[in-house]
Amino acid sequence: MKGLFYAFLAFIQFVYQSVYLSLSQIWANKTRSILTTIGIVIGVASTTAVIAALTGLKAKILSQVETFGNNTIIIEVRWPDTGPKQNMSWRQLRFRTEEFAGLLEHCPSLERYALIGEAGQQMVKYGEKSVQYAQIHGVEPAWHDIEHRGIVVGRGISVIDEGRAVCLIEPELRDKLGLEKDCVGESIRIGFRNFRIVGVIEKRPDLGIGGGGQERYEIIIPFEMTAKFRQEFWVWALAESKSPEVLDEAVAELKFFLRRTRHIQPDEQDTFSVESLKSAIQTFNKISIMVTLVAGGVVGISLLVGGVGIMNIMLVSISERTKEIGLRKAVGAKKSAILMQFLVEAVILCFVGGIVGVGIGQLLTLAIAHSNPLLERTYIPAWAIVLSFAFAATVGICFGIFPAIKAARLDPIEALRHE
Amino acid sequence: MSQQASSTNGNVIIRLQGLKRFYRVGVEEIHALDGVELEVRENEYIAVMGHSGSGKSTLMNVLGCLDRPSEGSYEIDGENVTRMGDAELASIRNKRIGFVFQSFELLSQLNALKNVEMPLLYASNGWFGRSARAKKSLERVGLGDRMKHKPNQLSGGEKQRVAIARALVCNPSILLADEPTGNLDSKTSENILELFGELHKQGQTIIIVTHERDVAQHAKRIIRMQDGRILTDLTSEQDEAKSQSGGDIPGKEKL
Ligand SMILES: Nc1ncnc2c1ncn2[C@@H]1O[C@H](COP(=O)(O)OP(=O)(O)OP(=O)(O)O)[C@@H](O)[C@H]1O
Numbered sequence: 148m149k150g151l152f153y154a155f156l157a158f159i160q161f162v163y164q165s166v167y168l169s170l171s172q173i174w175a176n177k178t179r180s181i182l183t184t185i186g187i188v189i190g191v192a193s194t195t196a197v198i199a200a201l202t203g204l205k206a207k208i209l210s211q212v213e214t215f216g217n218n219t220i221i222i223e224v225r226w227p228d229t230g231p232k233q234n235m236s237w238r239q240l241r242f243r244t245e246e247f248a249g250l251l252e253h254c255p256s257l258e259r260y261a262l263i264g265e266a267g268q269q270m271v272k273y274g275e276k277s278v279q280y281a282q283i284h285g286v287e288p289a290w291h292d293i294e295h296r297g298i299v300v301g302r303g304i305s306v307i308d309e310g311r312a313v314c315l316i317e318p319e320l321r322d323k324l325g326l327e328k329d330c331v332g333e334s335i336r337i338g339f340r341n342f343r344i345v346g347v348i349e350k351r352p353d354l355g356i357g358g359g360g361q362e363r364y365e366i367i368i369p370f371e372m373t374a375k376f377r378q379e380f381w382v383w384a385l386a387e388s389k390s391p392e393v394l395d396e397a398v399a400e401l402k403f404f405l406r407r408t409r410h411i412q413p414d415e416q417d418t419f420s421v422e423s424l425k426s427a428i429q430t431f432n433k434i435s436i437m438v439t440l441v442a443g444g445v446v447g448i449s450l451l452v453g454g455v456g457i458m459n460i461m462l463v464s465i466s467e468r469t470k471e472i473g474l475r476k477a478v479g480a481k482k483s484a485i486l487m488q489f490l491v492e493a494v495i496l497c498f499v500g501g502i503v504g505v506g507i508g509q510l511l512t513l514a515i516a517h518s519n520p521l522l523e524r525t526y527i528p529a530w531a532i533v534l535s536f537a538f539a540a541t542v543g544i545c546f547g548i549f550p551a552i553k554a555a556r557l558d559p560i561e562a563l564r565h566e
Numbered sequence: 567m568s569q570q571a572s573s574t575n576g577n578v579i580i581r582l583q584g585l586k587r588f589y590r591v592g593v594e595e596i597h598a599l600d601g602v603e604l605e606v607r608e609n610e611y612i613a614v615m616g617h618s619g620s621g622k623s624t625l626m627n628v629l630g631c632l633d634r635p636s637e638g639s640y641e642i643d644g645e646n647v648t649r650m651g652d653a654e655l656a657s658i659r660n661k662r663i664g665f666v667f668q669s670f671e672l673l674s675q676l677n678a679l680k681n682v683e684m685p686l687l688y689a690s691n692g693w694f695g696r697s698a699r700a701k702k703s704l705e706r707v708g709l710g711d712r713m714k715h716k717p718n719q720l721s722g723g724e725k726q727r728v729a730i731a732r733a734l735v736c737n738p739s740i741l742l743a744d745e746p747t748g749n750l751d752s753k754t755s756e757n758i759l760e761l762f763g764e765l766h767k768q769g770q771t772i773i774i775v776t777h778e779r780d781v782a783q784h785a786k787r788i789i790r791m792q793d794g795r796i797l798t799d800l801t802s803e804q805d806e807a808k809s810q811s812g813g814d815i816p817g818k819e820k821l
Pocket residue numbers: 589590591596597598616617618619620621622623624625
């Protein structure tokens with residue numbers, strides 16, 4: 148028992164001694180130590196920054212998805228991969244309103260759906276002020292129940308608006324056009340038509356794709372009014388199943404229904420996609436894991452290069468300090484003590500590199516977070532920090548062990564004779 | 567073979583029997599040590615002399631456990647070192663041996679005190695109070711006021727004193743010095759040799775390799791080597807007499 152205690156004390160002393168020797172060595176060669184760790188610093192900084200950006204992107208996208216329920220379904224036209232329809236123009240392939248007639252009766256798992264028509268970009272004018280481009284979406288009233296965007300002033304699009312020139316605008320556009328806060332009842336000019344504002348709707352959480360800074364405005368009008376801008380317009384739809392549990396059934400029912408109304412033969416591929424948001428999120432997750440892995444691989448390589456750098460410097464340092472090693476052995480340093488000294492030195496270098504790397508990664512993360520609203524939620528998750536350190540330490544051990552063994556094996560006399 | 571000049575009182579610290587050390591260089595085998603018999607007792611002060619290449623450094627390296635003999639046995643403090651492993655040898659070097667080199671071998675980035683502390687870092691009982699022990703050792707060699715000096719802020723003689731303090735810090739059974747004054751001018755050499763004499767008076771056992779005749783004034787026993795063997799082993803008076811009578815004693819002329 149007592150022997151064990153003394154062995155433990157000796158071990159503690161051994162570790163402390165190695166750390167002490169390594170630290171004094173690193174301190175004595177400050178410049179070189181800094182240069183040595185740069186590879187690791189860059190590796191760790193880039194890992195943490197990339198992981199942070201991905202995490203932020205994911206958090207952001209998930210938060211946007213939250214404006215939809217988790218039983219939302221997106222219905223879009225999609226060109227088939229094979230068959231004669233793959234070369235059709237969008238005009239031929241687009242959805243037509245009739246194809247959705249009777250949808251709810253035939254899809255018992257479906258709670259509601261809303262068609263959305265795209266009228267493209269139009270110029271908007273109010274008095275003297277104007278906005279060159281605003282995106283015009285025509286929606287059916289049920290759209291409000293699927294995409295939960297708050298109404299700031301006034302009301303949303305409802306059944307009574309069918310065929311009427313009314314619209315919803317966003318607060319930003321209202322301010323840009325110099326309208327009053329409560330602008331309900333005012334008329335604005337969209338393209339060549341006057342529309343009466345019935346409400347102000349919250350801006351969609353900005354996906355920011357296409358660059359931050361550039362303002363994008365959306366105007367919501369009743370679905371039928373889309374035809375006033377274009378004879379043939381692009382249509383897609385959002386739908387909602389009765390509950391998250393029957394989501395898959397709802398998707399199947401929709402597909403079955405649309406295949407029939409779009410006259411798709413049994414041996415033909417779908418000319419549309421029906422995808423639940425959940426599966427879209429899963430797809431995104433898959434992609435983000437892949438990106439993480441690729442980024443991880445790149446970073447792994449950079450850490451490897453950093454590790455080789457450390458090994459190189461350690462080897463140089465050992466051949467420079469051969470005499471010192473000889474002397475230390477001559478005054479009684481055991482192989483294990485020399486081995487530990489150099490190993491601990493490599494690990495400490497990597498670890499310090501890791502700390503500085505995480506620090507720089509944090510700065511990069513802040514910069515990224517401010518660069519683009521899409522990345523504003525960027526932060527370094529704890530696991531990324533732990534991983535960086537584990538990796539840095541591993542690199543230190545793997546690339547430090549070879550030089551350390553080399554040092555430990557030196558013969559004291561030959562080492563002392565070394566010039 | 568040779569007369570033994572060792573005093574009969576005091577414990578035997580070192581016993582060499584049939585000690586040989588061969589080096590292979592290509593096909594040639596060099597007998598650097600070719601059968602050395604030696605007994606060293608407590609508080610002896612021995613000077614080893616001889617021509618260049620006679621095997622003095624090789625002997626010191628074996629005595630200092632820096633090198634292993636090819637044949638024969640070596641006992642220090644009653645322990646047979648010949649069969650010991652690396653770790654045990656390291657601890658013998660640490661505990662029982664203080665080695666002083668011709669070229670000082672101080673670590674340039676450490677100050678005098680830290681240099682002297684170094685062996686204590688590797689001692690099992692040296693961890694606590696090591697700076698106090700290093701200080702004491704520096705005071706013993708007369709450098710109490712140079713503790714914070716780095717080697718490049720010290721004179722040659724002072725550097726060698728630091729190295730001696732380092733050799734003494736673990737209270738070794740024996741102090742080995744291979745041409746400790748080889749890099750010093752004659753005045754400084756004299757000071758260093760006086761220091762060795764002083765340490766000897768305090769009870770330290772010392773073996774010193776030197777080419778200087780003056781060392782006889784300090785050492786009590788002179789061993790002369792030739793071709794890896796001990797040629798003569800005499801008291802300093804006998805050695806003096808023999809060299810006066812014109813005996814063919816190697817190492818008489820300065821190299
Ligand atoms: N590592 C080695 N490999 C081969 N031969 C060696 C080696 N070390 C020493 N020798 C040979 O062993 C012999 C004794 O060398 P040693 O260094 O002991 O001599 P020395 O008495 O110390 O000489 P000096 O007074 O010049 O220091 C020499 O012939 C030398 O060439």
